[in-house]
Amino acid sequence: MADARLEQVCAGLSFPEGPVAMSDGSVIVTEMFGHCLSRVAPDGTKTTVAEIDGLPNGLALGPGGLLFLCNNGGAFTPLHLGEYLFPGEFDPDAYIGGRIQTVDIASGAVTDLYTHCGDLPLRAPNDLVFDAHGGFWFTDHGLRHHRTADRTGIYYARADGSHIEEVVFPVDSPNGIGLSPTGDRVYWAETHTGRVFQRTIASPGVLAPADPLVPSVLCGLPGFQLLDSLAVDGEGNICVATLVNGGVTVISPAGEVIDFIETDDRITTNICFGGPDMRTAWITVSSTGRLMRMQWPRPGLKLNWQ
Numbered sequence: 001m002a003d004a005r006l007e008q009v010c011a012g013l014s015f016p017e018g019p020v021a022m023s024d025g026s027v028i029v030t031e032m033f034g035h036c037l038s039r040v041a042p043d044g045t046k047t048t049v050a051e052i053d054g055l056p057n058g059l060a061l062g063p064g065g066l067l068f069l070c071n072n073g074g075a076f077t078p079l080h081l082g083e084y085l086f087p088g089e090f091d092p093d094a095y096i097g098g099r100i101q102t103v104d105i106a107s108g109a110v111t112d113l114y115t116h117c118g119d120l121p122l123r124a125p126n127d128l129v130f131d132a133h134g135g136f137w138f139t140d141h142g143l144r145h146h147r148t149a150d151r152t153g154i155y156y157a158r159a160d161g162s163h164i165e166e167v168v169f170p171v172d173s174p175n176g177i178g179l180s181p182t183g184d185r186v187y188w189a190e191t192h193t194g195r196v197f198q199r200t201i202a203s204p205g206v207l208a209p210a211d212p213l214v215p216s217v218l219c220g221l222p223g224f225q226l227l228d229s230l231a232v233d234g235e236g237n238i239c240v241a242t243l244v245n246g247g248v249t250v251i252s253p254a255g256e257v258i259d260f261i262e263t264d265d266r267i268t269t270n271i272c273f274g275g276p277d278m279r280t281a282w283i284t285v286s287s288t289g290r291l292m293r294m295q296w297p298r299p300g301l302k303l304n305w306q
Contacts, residue, residue, distance in 0.1 A: 002264035003247075005294040006283070010040045015078070015085055016284040016291055017229070018059030018127070020067065021274025021306070027282050028067065028105075029291060030056035033078045033085065037067070037103060040291055050108040054096045057141075058127030058176075058229065061305045063134055063159045067103040068113070070125035075143055084287040086267065090145040098122035098140065100157065114157060117164045123150050127176050127229050129186075130304040133204040134159050137167075137186055139174035149173075154188055156205035167207055168199065176230030176240055176270075180253070181301055187218065189227035189240050195220040196227065196238055196251060219255045221245075229270040234278065234299040241268045241283070248283065263292065273300020 009027075014034030019027050025042045028049055037049040037056060049067075058070035074095040079088030099122055100114040115122060128138035135158050142150030154168035154177070173191040179201075180187070186207070189196050198218040200208040210216055218238070221227070226243035233239060236253045246266040250259035265285035273296065274280050281296040 001262065003261050003294065006261075006263060006292045007294060008290055009042075009282075009293045010044045010046055010291040011289060013038065013046075013284075013289040013291060015087070015286045016289065017057055017269050017286060018070075019270055019272045019282045019284055019291065020059050020061055021272050021280070021282055025275075027272075027274070027291060028059065029284060030059050030069070032056060032076075032087075032286075037069070048108075049105060050103045050110055052101075052110060054099070057125065058138070060128050060130055060136065060303070062102075062130055062136065063305060065105065067105060068128060068130075068136065068159070069101045069103055069110075070128055070138060071099045071101055072124035072126060072141065073098040073122075075124040075141065084267075085289065086287055090143050092145070095143075098124045100125055100128070100138065113161050114164050117155060117166050120166065123152055126174065129177050129179055130159070131179060131183055131201075131204060132304050135163075135204050137177050137179070139171075139177050139188055141173055141175055141191070144173075154186070163205075165205060167205065171197075175228050178230050178232040178238065180232065181234065181236050187230065187232070187238050189230050191226050191228065191243070193220070194225045194227055196230070196240060219251045219257065221249065221257070225249075228268070231271045231273060232301045233273070233296070234301050236301075237298070239271050239281075241270050243267055243269070248281075259297070261294075264288075265290070273302075274306075278302055 018030040076087035126141035140152040142152040151170035157164040228241040230240040247262040267287035
């Protein structure tokens with residue numbers, strides 16, 4: 001049963017993801033199968049920000065007031081099962097290649113920022129988070145098709161398009177990514193393993209060497225639970241959207257599950273925080289195409305450039 005504190009703000013979205021809380025109280029979301037970015041006003045009305053070729057996934061505000069977009073290039077096809085919409089199989093004929101793009105909110109202009117890391121093409125960028133130095137970390141979820149599945153990486157890139165580097169390899173279907181309140185730790189969630197990982201940041205875009213005696217796994221969820229995007233709250237807890245179980249799992253910096261907020265949609269994909277006190281949580285429940293809102297038990301962490 002869904003948490004009674006959850007309130008529906010907008011319905012009729014075509015697999016919403018990547019919510020970004022804006023200063024005027026609106027939220028900009030990606031509509032993955034709508035091939036667009038949409039702004040949802042506090043009263044639930046929706047307007048189009050930009051049309052997107054490929055499939056828009058994660059989204060973040062960055063320098064210059066631009067939106068930075070993870071475009072998976074067409075990693076999925078829409079799968080309708082009754083009233084529900086799911087990500088279906090990969091169609092190579094519809095795939096345009098993964099890319100990081102910028103979006104001008106006022107004009108809707110979309111510009112490719114990165115399509116490759118050196119000679120390595122980006123496969124299916126999924127989510128990103130900015131640090132305080134003008135750079136961002138992002139995940140490449142990779143492609144799965146018939147008998148093959150990519151092994152991909154965690155990347156760091158500059159917002160001005162001048163540098164991109166694969167920092168962690170290999171990882172398995174990385175999805176959500178976030179930073180600790182002090183910016184000294186990066187977290188990412190792997191969808192299919194149901195695990196959240198952590199690494200210490202030594203300097204912008206550089207990780208401290210991994211200790212082979214100290215696992216980088218922060219937490220693994222039991223049973224069949226898949227993980228999607230995440231946000232970090234002001235106390236450093238990792239709030240990760242949880243598929244199949246349908247909700248948001250809250251994990252402490254020590255790796256303990258301290259809370260679970262249940263929704264009524266097994267494909268709960270994203271959470272972000274906003275509002276004057278950062279206590280408003282915006283949650284995308286994607287198979288039913290809705291944006292939800294609730295007062296969160298703890299203040300969220302204000303993102304860089306938010």
